[in-house]
Amino acid sequence: MVLKAEIHSHLEGTASPALVRKLADRHGMTLPDSLFTNKDSFRWTTFLEFLKAYDMASAVIRTPEDYRDVTYDYLKRCAEEDAIYVEVMSSPDHAAMAGMAYQDHLDGIVQGITDATNDFGIEGRIIVTCVRHLGPDQAEKVALQTVAAPHPLVVGFGMGGDENAHHPSDFAWAFNIAHEAGLLCNVHAGEMAGPESVIAALDHLPVKRIGHGVRSIEDPDLVKRLIEEDITLEVCPGSNIALGVFPDFNNHSFLKLRKAGVKVTLNSDDAPYFETSIGREYLIAREHFGLSDDELLNLTRTSIENSFADQKTKLKLLARLQST
Numbered sequence: 634m635v636l637k638a639e640i641h642s643h644l645e646g647t648a649s650p651a652l653v654r655k656l657a658d659r660h661g662m663t664l665p666d667s668l669f670t671n672k673d674s675f676r677w678t679t680f681l682e683f684l685k686a687y688d689m690a691s692a693v694i695r696t697p698e699d700y701r702d703v704t705y706d707y708l709k710r711c712a713e714e715d716a717i718y719v720e721v722m723s724s725p726d727h728a729a730m731a732g733m734a735y736q737d738h739l740d741g742i743v744q745g746i747t748d749a750t751n752d753f754g755i756e757g758r759i760i761v762t763c764v765r766h767l768g769p770d771q772a773e774k775v776a777l778q779t780v781a782a783p784h785p786l787v788v789g790f791g792m793g794g795d796e797n798a799h800h801p802s803d804f805a806w807a808f809n810i811a812h813e814a815g816l817l818c819n820v821h822a823g824e825m826a827g828p829e830s831v832i833a834a835l836d837h838l839p840v841k842r843i844g845h846g847v848r849s850i851e852d853p854d855l856v857k858r859l860i861e862e863d864i865t866l867e868v869c870p871g872s873n874i875a876l877g878v879f880p881d882f883n884n885h886s887f888l889k890l891r892k893a894g895v896k897v898t899l900n901s902d903d904a905p906y907f908e909t910s911i912g913r914e915y916l917i918a919r920e921h922f923g924l925s926d927d928e929l930l931n932l933t934r935t936s937i938e939n940s941f942a943d944q945k946t947k948l949k950l951l952a953r954l955q956s957t
């Protein structure tokens with residue numbers, strides 16, 4: 634058994650088809666059959682279809698109780714695969730689209746984490762994320778909401794969405810609000826765009842981690858910079874193959890980045906959409922990247938050391954790794 638940790642998963646994107654159906658029933662909503670496959674995953678082919686399916690499924694998460702259930706269900710599944718720590722990215726914009734206030738969605742997530750910690754011993758933390766293609770004004774709003782309602786489980790601020798929309802400098806104000814309030818920051822880059830996107834993010838945003846960052850390998854100077862500036866990459870191999878960032882695992886940059894000395898970690902991104910889980914990502918690393926149990930455990934150590942949790946929590950989690 635290898636203990637695991639995950640630092641890149643989108644909360645709304647963790648909801649399984651079964652849970653999405655249950656929440657739709659709860660609210661008397663009808664979802665089109667075309668949203669699901671026969672294998673009980675979500676149906677999509679292109680990136681745009683993926684985003685559409687994601688938004689449609691997320692729209693059933695409408696109350697604090699729903700957010701509690703989505704969070705609890707995900708952490709339970711992670712704990713069943715021997716994960717001891719998970720950072721989830723929440724999206725107040727998705728909550729608002731479903732008619733929920735920031736505080737209500739946060740209360741639900743906090744309850745889900747608290748219940749899962751009590752029941753399974755797994756630790757969870759929250760990274761509040763803005764959506765890049767909704768623009769800098771909306772990002773600023775999210776940052777202001779986040780710092781106005783601090784909570785010990787909210788440890789980070791980040792940005793997902795369409796990497797090719799806007800420039801990172803447009804979001805500096807939003808990130809600086811969060812950063813100055815003590816939140817650690819990450820941003821998606823180097824996934825749907827090349828190394829220049831990662832460079833722009835590092836130049837303009839106070840980030841410690843890059844979501845994906847896997848295309849950094851195309852620029853040797855950037856690889857050096859990632860090492861010098863001690864930046865951790867939140868790598869999601871299953872997601873990258875599903876979305877066609879690389880044609881197959883053999884061509885994935887994970888091993889090259891790791892060999893160069895860049896800090897890499899394993900993550901599922903949006904598990905049911907990519908028919909993956911944190912357990913499957915570790916399996917991919919074992920089967921396709923040839924990593925041993927010790928090497929996998931070292932990846933867990935990297936995730937925990939570079940998580941956004943407080944020092945005391947990190948030491949407690951690292952001690953659990955020592956004892957296995």
Ligand SMILES: [Zn+2]
Pocket residue numbers: 641643793821844902
């Ligand atoms: Zn992501």
